[in-house]
Amino acid sequence: MVYSSSFCKYIQLLVICIACLSAIAFADPPYTLCPNSTSYANSLFQNNLNTLLSLPNNASDSKFYKASSGNIPDEVYSLYMCLGYMTNEEYKSCISNAVEDIMRLCSNRKAALVWEENCKLHYSNRNFFGKLDITENIGKDNAQNISQPENFKSVANKTLINFTKEAASNLFSNMYGTKEVQFEDKPIYALVQRTRDLSANDCSRCLLKAIADILGCCVTSMGARLFSRSCYLRYEFYPFYGVEPDPFSSSADSEGKGPGGGRNIQMTYLCPWLLTKFSESNKLGQGGFGPVYKGLLSDGKEVAIKRLSICSEQGSEEFVNEVHLIMKLQHKNLVRLLGFCVDGEEKILVYEFMPNSSLDVVLFDPNRRAQLIWSTRFNIISGIAKGILYLHEDSRLRIIHRDLKASNVLLDYDMNPKISDFGMARIFAGNEEEASTATIVGTYGYMAPEYAMEGLYSIKSDVFGFGVLLLEIITGRRNAGFYHSKQAPSLLAYAWQLWNEEKRLELMDPLLTDSCCLDEFMKCMHIGLLCVQENSYDRPTMHLLLQC
Template identity: 55%
Template sequence: MITLFRPRGVSRTILLLLFHCLLPGFRDPVLADIPETLCPDNGSHATNSAYQDNLNELTSSMQTNASFSKFFEDSSGNYPNKVYGRYMCLDYVSHSTCRTCIAKGWEDLLKLCPNKTEAVVWEESCQLRISGQEFFGRLTEGNKNQFNPENISDPGKFGLVVNETLSFLAREAALDSPGTHYATKEKNFELGTNMTLYALAQCADLTADDCRKCLQEAIRNVRDCCYFSKGARVLSPSCYLRYELYGFMGPVEMSGKADQKKKSGKQWLIEVLAILSLCLAAISLCSWLFFVIVKRKKDLADRQGRPLLTSDSAHGILPFRFTRGNTLTEIQDHPYFDMRCILAATDNFSETLKLGQGGFGPVYKGILSDGRVVAVKRLESWSEKGSEEFRNEVLLIMKLQHKNLVRLLGFCAEREEKLLVYEYMPNRSLDVFLFDAQRRIELSWSRRLNIIIGIARGMLYLHEDSRQRIIFRDLKASNVLLDRFMNPKISDFGLARIFAGTENEANTATLVGTYGYMAPEYAMEGLYSIKSDVYSFGVLLLEIITGERNAGFWQSRRAPSLLAYAWQLWNEGRAMELMDPLLHNKCCPEELMKCVHVGLLCVQEDAFDRPTMSAVNVMLKRDAVILRQPLKPAFSAGRFTHQSKGGVDDDDCSVNGLTVSTVAPR
């Protein structure tokens, strides 16, 4: 009989806790060959160095998160002293066991791999890894094998059982959700007597293919060293594989230990009934408390005359109502975060957790009670535009689902506070890297190209693929966030506009946006359309290629703007000189030239001549596309010192008279 175990979620957690409480004799075995370490000779750091300071900060972050999450990745510091770290607890252990294991793991890692910039340590139920190089989501080699010295009586037959079971697990774990590739299995077989093989496989944050490759290599290690052993495990920096002849995967399976007395069917029935009774009692208590809290909130809202926040379903989804002028807006089926939860997550909006300051308020890093790391945008209560932006962002983002758009996890609206809770982007925004001479070196050409294509896909979704056509109106480097793999996600929809039906453009008397990214027809006439976003994308594309800001480019004394400089080099056949010097010619010339070409097509002065984002995506992804020659860009006016050699003539400067006082900068 083959049974696949996938214990997960609240029910599994409750059962494990109850078993630990009711059956204290069940405990995970502790093997003598733990801890196991891998300390490659890839470099070392001084005790009082900046690397050590970053490592200490990372240690604190990981130990804090171990109380809530069994898998966590983070980084600390800046290049070249940036430290990347990850811990992974085995899925069957409790959070308290995970926390204890992580604390012990850090002690052993520092003791057994002192001053190493690259190290891995495996404890009984967890793994820790640090590195000066990013390894998140990447398959890493370097397995360690451990095996039981006791051999089986019939290694040939036993080896077939082990191989079949582990191969099955490799397939099942690879099919599990990314970041939690986990599967267990127990198989009954005959080998003189009835026996049961218990096995477990788990991968880190790998793709399904890489998870399968890692586990298959581990299985090959088992075949080579120890398929005839009564138990073995393979410890890899990227995955974990183990099998035993006793249930090592938690309290329930531990009854299979040789020294554990078998319980009668009546005893098991009594214990199961006791557990079910406790679960029902806990559910009843939680339900009673839930309805009491909801009733109190309703009574309080009625007394104070404030908008009502009430329960909408058994899933904890809350509808949100607020009034703006004479308009009542309802937002349903979207997670609502209690203010106390937000305050606890952000340590009362501590300055040490502040990620940045936007035009409508600061953004803070927060850690929720379930271990999720989030970014909390706190809209300024004094801002007249705060309510408008809050309304726009909640209404828009809750309808948008795309891998290149930042995900809104929920919101909070209590008293004067208006808060938006987003997924946390550990690498913050693109401008943090792009316009910093030291950090920009982390943006290789392949990463820059991936960022350009990702932004283009996100903008295409907004313009054509979402349920409603959306004009973003504020595309710039600071509104592009980067996840841990440096993938781009467009954020900050406070200035976005929905276009209904066949509407293609609109006028506004109030200009909003950012100097340097605004299309000329928008800056001069208040006319905006999807082609306005295309212009902003073209500016951003050229900034990504060069590592230079469009605004303030005149200070370099080369041209009045980045666009003017790019146009000059293009006409002179020297467009390759636009390449950021930090790339050191490590990019494909054909790819760079195509990106420059596309960028210049996007920033043409006449909106009609600019391509759509659909056409931009085709041009970026296909090699055989013939691109038409770009026309003169719309240059932003600014100070410019004429150069006697190789400079731009005054005639090349546009008469566009936009100044920063015309705009409402963010």
């Protein structure tokens, strides 16, 4: 085969470029910090750690997460962060490598950190969330040096400091910022990034320390990186960063499909854009955590925007918990989280839009309840049960919702139910069956007795809440506030009374008389009463209920 001279020149140039890139390459990652003084030989700590290390693999469409598992003294905190410009496939691969390397290189350590090429994984037995840590920074430089290091040092110092101030003040809405400046006749490309839980002031301090470390160790080289526990800095003489994909574009919609049939979740910061969308005319409702608004994306897609009030019952921990949980869940009866935002005190969740609002809005409205004929109500009951079963048994993690109620069930265009509000949810690790808490959260009227009185919760707590919800659906009446009636002190007591007196059809919502299937109604009433039994051991599991 004969090659043209132009093709040969192209091959020669390509070989030279490859050689140059090899010459300036960094030392191979990973870079690890594994303190020798902290080790464990405790299976409970290991179980908690394994639980957390499985989360990012199950949520690999999010470039940042933090979570905790277990109780003191075996509690584990973990944080994962990818560089913001990475593609989906790159950060999926990076997170898998990080999990594998941290277990291999830092085995039996109660605290460890590993930096891969484009991501980091950090865990500890101490809570480090939102806390600045600029100790043991790792600086790495290229093998090839600058020809005029003194001139470059001055430019790099000024450029990076100005860039850092700008980035920290804006909190760079995508969690990272990039900048291009000229040095003589060559462009310099720089990037800074911080963990999302870092304040603006701490972000600035972290990046200034990174600059000082870079100037001290690596500023004479053709490129350098600074790996910190709380931030990241890099500069090069070539454009090493790309463009972050738009998670709401049509191409993103056509990518992978999750187990529930929906698109894979892409997390993004939307604060600057969303803050122009809050008006009373767009308000959909008001919950304990703050108002919910209707929004519109640039492609015309309708969304629901949950804005947490500053004095909300849901703090940062619950907010982050909700984000982490929902992005791991894919089921047709669970609401889909499309994006989120954290900007100072501003915390926002962006969900798929549910045009028929929440179940309580329809069910307890005398005028709207009529549209809930029996077949619709039965479908809603069945969908809620399937969603809870997925949380309890079919997802990789056993999740206890802890706040099942009518206002936390949303209805789509076809009145199909989707469970929402995972701010109070908890993950059960391993063979854990029951846990306790001193802080009782949730809604009275839906709480199981053992939880309301003793702080004990399990899958049977959710079963109780489901039972209350089921009885509300077939009666059209709230459990809370039933004491105003003269019939019984609560809806549950009234249902038991009618059951024992064999007056069971009197429990039926009068609006269901013409559409109700009596056999299905009796079955639902029976199931509801089984679920709200006082002793948790007597209640069935969701799996058994769906076998009925």
